Every structure is written in structure tokens, then in C-alpha cells.
Amino acid sequence: MAKDILNIEDLVLRFYTYEGIVEALDKVNLSVKEGETLGVVGETGCGKTVTGYSTLVLVPPPGRIEGGHILFDKEGEKVDLLKQRESLLRSIRGKDISMIFQDPRSALNPIFTVREQIAEVILHHRRSELIEKVLRGSLTGLERRIYPEMLKHPRSLTHRILSRVPVVNRYKRKLRDVVTEEVVKLLKEMRIPDPDRVAEMYPHELSGGMAQRVVIAMALACNPKLLIADEPTTNLDVTIQLQILNLLRELKRRFGSTIEYITHDLGVIAEMCDRVAVMYAGNVVEVAGVAEIFKNPLHPYTKALLESIPRPGRPFKSIEGTVPSLINPPKGCRFHERCQHAMEICTREKPSLKEIEKEHYVHCHLY
Amino acid sequence: METRSKLHELKLAMQPTMRELRFTISRIRSSPLSIVGAAIVILFIVIALAAPWLAPPGHLSQGGNPYMIPKYGIKATPQPPGTTVAGYYARFGTTAWQYDIYYGCIWGASSAFRVGIFVVVPSLLIGLLMGIIAGYYGGYLDEFLMRFTDIIIAFPSLILCMAFIVVLVPIGVGRLDAVMLAFVLVGWPTYARLIRGEVLRIKNEDYIEAAKSIGCSDFRVIIRHILPNSVYPVVIMASLDIGTIVLGVAALTFIGLGAPEGWADWGQLIAYSRNFIYGRPDNPYGYWYTFVIPGVFISFFTLGWNLLGDAFRDILDPTIRRK
């Protein structure tokens, strides 16, 4: 039985806005098992994206995490990310947990080349490893003295001063070359043609698909245990989406990473994921294996969602009503206003998690 | 029955505006500096409007024009605040040649608003016209107007002011008016460039194209669709500008080129204190009141408008507005 590498327990997130307090996440519970691809599916405003951001503890103000635990398995020990110092979190972000964003163009800094951006990630986390690599190569006298010091004292004064002196600082080149080698290797693995040339390009020169591969390269540069993919193919053409999905599958095989795939596209979920969590209005409403959830959806929302997928020859079925405002969310189960099976208890009490069948969990009073 | 439904409709129409207004006010309230800015500007507005009561005109030396500062005598040395000169109480003292500082400061507020508004509003209107035409129509018209704008910007405003004074005053234009005209003529390019930038940004938005698709004329598109969405940086610039213009005119007056002799203008008051900024060796700051008091008025006026301008920017910028 695979172990969990991420457990989100009772996560509460609120946004303090002018219009009121938005109850974005209401005691969300989610766990990701090692090696799997977990799909988090839901519509706009259901909270799937902020759940991803919360995992990295990167929720922008006016959002505030106000409760719960995020337990991450770091080297065998469970660490509550919400209680950690920023310095530890920074060492985890990019190395143990990485994120891929929806719009690749805005995820890349337009004034730095591809190489510089990926190098930034690599240097931040794998610096000592790369310095050791430099040391194994051929070095001049000066370099032989500086690099070991850089290894021992990461912020050595000598290095900081010398790196700014114009001619002397050519020693930095060795490190730069080693890093560039790594970058090109990474780009090759992303199946980017002509990686040497692409490494020197700026983000605006890249097409959407290419840019997204660069973002994936940055995310996988340090071989993270958990990769959070936030709608990475939503903005891409469908043939490019196929390329990226195939790439992700192949990379997962090779690197062995665990993926949390956030999307609203049920087709992609069916393609990519092993398990699925369905979210609605800040709650997780159903969790099950992918085959199970398509064959046997239990929660009324999941059922309605699956039925609303347009199919030719059938009239379009939509879900009555609209997503409720999370500023004054409905009491009890948040779906009760649109639910065809709503009972009296649904307006009062929030349903708790029940395991209906093996590994198939639902939050619903019907069960 | 008709009137009742019309009233109801009016009430409904006002609601979204009221909602927006409430949001704006809350944004103002959330930033203390903008409250300070707003308070200062409101204070000056009150002073300017209440000038006839705060500092009643009627002194003989004014010659019937309330914008002339009353002169209480002919002594050269300024008198400190609180003294009575020739039977008249000078609350803030007098300048050299016995001009009443208090009167000058109060009516100076009114004069400052006059200068500010009569310079900024025409500048703004000319700039808007040029900028919108250049931005919307593009092509050669845009090039031509922008190069024309560049030429105007290259004009040194100080020299232009002096030139205007030399040419226009002899034919009867007031000196202050000549200076204001000069400022208008060199001030509009800033607005033109600003609004042109906004128009270029908005021109390609979907809703502009949608307006054209239903058959809107260019005029309607500009007035109804582009202008309301592009005018906010101009408003911000204008409020910052009022402070700057008044400061500029005060500086010109100090060197003798702005308001005429005896005009109630803060710069004029400081001009009179030119010889008394450093007083006698044994009492170097003895005449502080001649330049500090008008100086405080000028500084606060400019500060108030600058803060208000910043506040407008924070409040009106639509990208920050809706979180």
C-alpha cells in the first residue's frame, strides 16, 4: 500500500475583501499517495487552485490560511508546512514540491533567457552538487582556491567581493558552463528540439507549447517528489495539449514523481489520473479511483457534472442555478440549493466523509 | 403615475453609481494619506470660498479690487504678527512696504485656485483633443501630431513666459494672464501623450470592436466607450499638476515675472520678503513670518494636491480596483 506523501487536513482559507470574507476553503481534506497522479477537478471558484497554492504556502493576501494542517513527507518524516519557517519552506519549494502554472507566458520572466531562469532554480537548490562537479574538472589556480571555499561557506565574503571584480570574476564561468550543461540536458529531456538555441531565447520568442515545456523543465529541474500542475494545458491548442500530456506521462515514468493535476477538463482527468478528487465551492465532495468515479459517481454534483458534458445527439444537460457566492455560503452542504436530492438535513449540517466502497469517499447525506 | 415610475427609474439608475461611490469612499478611508490630502484640499477650497468673510476687503489702498493686498503704510520694514499698523490689525504681520500677510494668504488661496484651474483645465482639454485624435486615428495624423507635440515640449517654459510678457503686456493683457497662457501652451503635451497612450491601449479591446460592429460612429466610440475608460490617468495628472503650476507661478512671481505688484499671491508675498530673508546680524531670523507663513501656505497647497493625486491613482486604477 503506497504511503501518502501529502496530507491536507481540515484546511481553512479565507479571503478578506471589500465585499466581505470569502470562505474559500472550508475544511478541505486531501491526500496524495506516492507515485500516483491525483486529479483535482472542479469549476471556477471551487478552490482547487488555491488548494495548490496553499500546499506551497504561497497564498497571496488578502487570503489567509486559518486552520488545518498540511503534512508533507520529507525524508520519511511528516512535516506540517503551515508551521514551518520561511527558510525551510523556501528549500522545499522547487526542490521537494514544484508547481506548473496555467499560463506559461506569465510564469516566465520576460527579461531573462530560458537558460537564466532554469539556472536560477538549479543553482538555488543544487549549488553544492554543481560546485563539486566544477571541482572535478580542470581548474586554474585561483579557481582551485575559490570553489572549495564557495562549497564550504555558501555566502563566503571572498566570493562575494571577487565575483564583482571585472576580470578576476571570470572564474564564475566554470560554474556557468556546468549549469548550462544541466539546462541543455533538461531541455533535451523535455523533447525540445535544438535545446542549445532555445536556451538562449527569451520567453516571448517561444510558442505556447514550448514555453510550457520550459516551465515544466523548471519545475522538474530538481526532481521534486510532488509536482502540482495547475491547469497546464488549458490555454494551449488541443494538438499541443496532446504533446504536453504525453510528455508528462513519459516524465513521470522516468522521474517517478507524484503529480497533483488540477483541471476542470474531465477528458484530461480520464487520460492522466489514477485517482480523482471532485471539489465544489471550497469543499471536497468526492474522492475515488478514476475508473470508479466515471462509472459510478455517487455525489449528486459529480453526477450532474458528468452529465453536463456535451454529447452529440443528446440534449444538453446543465446544472440548475449558479455557484453560490462564498461570501455568505449556504449553511450545511454547500450544494444543497442546486441538488435534486436535497433533504432537510442538508440545509443544516455539513456532511462528513464516508467511505462507501473501497477507496471511494463521499461527503453527502444521502449515504 | 408617470412621474412616479420616472422617479423610480431614476432611483434605480442611481444605485450602481451609489455602490461605486461607496466603494470609492471606502478606498479613500483605507489610506490615511489620501484622507490628509483630501482634507488639505477641502480646507483650501473653504478658505478660498470664504475669503470675503475671513479677510474682508474694503481698504482704500486696494482700489476696489479685492485681489490687491491692502497696504497699511509706507514703512519699509516688515512688522511682526499681531501688531497694529496705522490702526489696522495685522494678524500675520506685514511684509516690507506694509502689505498685510494674513490678507495676502487668504486671498492667495483664491488666486491660487484661479491660476491652477485656468491653466490646468484648458491644458487638459487641448491635450485630450490632440491625444485622442492621434491615438484613435493613428497613421500619419498620429505621427504629425506627435512630432508637433515634441516641438512644443522642447520649448523652455520660462523663456516663453518672458517672451509672452514682453509681447502681450504692452497690448493690455494682464501679466498674470500672459504667464498663465504660456503655461497652458507648454502644458498640454503631457496630457496629449498620456491620453494617447491610454487610447492606444483601449483601442484594441473587444468592447470597442463590438461597438463598431453595431454601427457606432467614430465620434460615439470615442465619447462613449474610449473616453470614460481612459480618463483616469488624466485626472490624476491634473490634480498633481495644479500643485505644480501654482508652485511654478509663485516661483516666477518671486523673480518678478508673475503676478503684478500688490497682487494677493503667495509668491508675491515671498517676493516682498526677498530682502528680509536674512535679517540683521544680531537677529537673523527676525523676519521669519514674511516668508515662512506664505511658504507654509504654498507647501501645503502643493502637498495636498499631490496627495490627492496619489490617492486618485490608487483609487481609480481599475486594475487595482477590483480585487
Place this chain on the structure above:
Amino acid sequence: MSIFIETDSLKKHYPLTGGVFRRRVGEVKAVDGVSLSIQRNECFGLVGESGCGKTTFAKTVIRLLKPDSGHIFFNVSEDVKQRIAELEKGKNSPELEKLLGEYDLAVFKGKKLKSMRRRMQIVYQDPTRSLNPRMLVKDIVGEPLIVQKLAKGADVRKRVLEMLSKLGLTARHMYRYPHEFSGGQRQRIAIARALVTNPEFVVLDEPTSSVDVSVRAQLLNLFQDLRGELGLTYLFISHDLSVVECIADKVAVMYLGKIVEMASTAELYANPLHPYSLALFTSIPIPDPTIARKRIELRGEVPSPVNPPKGCRFHPRCSEAMDACSKEEPQLIDMGNGHIVACHLYKK
């Protein structure tokens, strides 16, 4: 059903300027000779990926953009079209000019063009950007009536209310700003604006792409109902092939400014012939994990429309490319049953 809208070799190129003197250094051949016809009351789907020119084509058909060459015939009789075709074989004659000026939407100007505008409308993809954020809903929806001089004063208000209620909105919503609504509601407001002048032809430019899956179904139902109720003809543009499959009667696939395949929906989805169509249709992820589909992954990226590949534009990425494909551009071949395809594979 008769042909309602027809385009003939429509072209729209964007000039690229460069250098100090802004010389024309090249052209973006966004739409490079598209001929198709749409029947009355039909929903015609146009699919393709970004850069294929489908949006440019749609905007050119309703004259938001001026075409560089080609004809657009909006409800023109067959005789006139034949006469024009005859005259075009010869030299330019005054009769040709007169006929074109009278019937060819591509050359209309001024008042004639403005009065056509009320008969054809467009609904944009992103309602957040297509509605003026500083206008009230009632003004947004009422503006077409005022501009087209179709109503005045209280009459405008009445018709706006009528239209809004058809779309499920109430009088209360009239006095609100667009940002006070959800995405689905904003799209309805945009639809209301498009339909308020009772147009005959509506271009729907990816109208369901920016909204959620559940709202999508609502909007699609709405489109179907309105089509029947108001007798509309649609040009439905989308990159979402599953949506087009459900709502369109006939579909055309575009690649780099040209149509590569066109057929009735059922026919095209069951039997795509062009290699690009095949790749396109098989890359749609199916929301059913039990079905494994044979997928064709295309090599490379979409080339730039400034310098399209010689011969068949798709040949660099085509797995079936033959020698002829890099030399000669394929013509549209009629495969019977209304199915046409532009590919050398099917040359008889």
C-alpha cells in the same frame, strides 16, 4: 434550404512593416482564399487551432475587417452570383462594378454597410473584455437600437427588457455594471446585445470557452432555443471540437488560412480524411477512462502564417507527406456526400 451566406476566395492579409521607413516587408496571410457557403438557419462550425485564421475569417465575413480580395454574398440570389462569375471571366466592366457595389458585402461602404450591420452580429469569447466596464447593462444592450435608429426613449427600455428576459435576466439586472455578474451571466448580456436588433446571422466566436462546464451546457441550450425561436443562422467558431460536434450541422477545418476539409458534422467526425483533421479529432481527450484511443501526435509547432510552407501547408508535420505535397498546393476535392478535402492523398 437556400444558400444564405457565401464567401468566394476571401483573403485577408496583414502587412508587416519593418525598417526605418516602415516598408512592407511581408504579410501575415491570415485568411488566404476561403470559399464556403452557409445555409439559412444552419449552424456552421469552423474549427482549427490558434493562428489558423478562423477568427479573422469570421470578423471579415461580418465586415469588422475589410477583406483584401474575394466576395461576400449575403442573401444574394443565384442568378446575380452567376452573372458576376460570368463577368469576372472577362475584363472589368461597369456592369460588374455596379453589381458588386450592389451585392458584394466585401465592398460596401458608409450607410449601406451600416444598415447591413443590424443584420449580422457577433458574440465574443470573453465577456469580461467584450462589455464596456463603465456602461450599465441597459445601455450596453440598448446601444445597438439607438445607433441603428430602431427605437427611441421608452421603447428602447421595453425592447431591452424583452431581450434580457429571453435570456433569463430581469429588470433588476439592467441597472448594474458588468463586473457585478458572473461569467455566464456576462455572456448572456453579450448575447442580448447581439440579438437585440433581430439579426439574421450571428457569429459566435468561441462563446463557451471562457465559462465553466456546467454553464456551457446552459449556453448551448440557449443557442439552440434561440436559433429555432428567432430563425438565426450561426457561424460557430471553436477550438473545442466536442462542443462543435454537438451543436453544428456542418463543419469546416481550417489550417494556416485555408480550409482543409469540410463536411456535415456526423460525416466529418466519423470519417475525417485530411491528416490534420485526423490528428485534431484524435487529440481530444475523452471523458471516459475505459476508452483508449489511437492518438496521432503531430510533430513540431504551427508554422508562422507569414511564410507558410510551399505546396501543402501541412506537409512538414504530416506523417503521410508525399513528394507532391511540398511542390503543389492541393485543391479542394469533392468526395461525395458534401464532403470536400484538400489533400493529395485523395487525388483521383
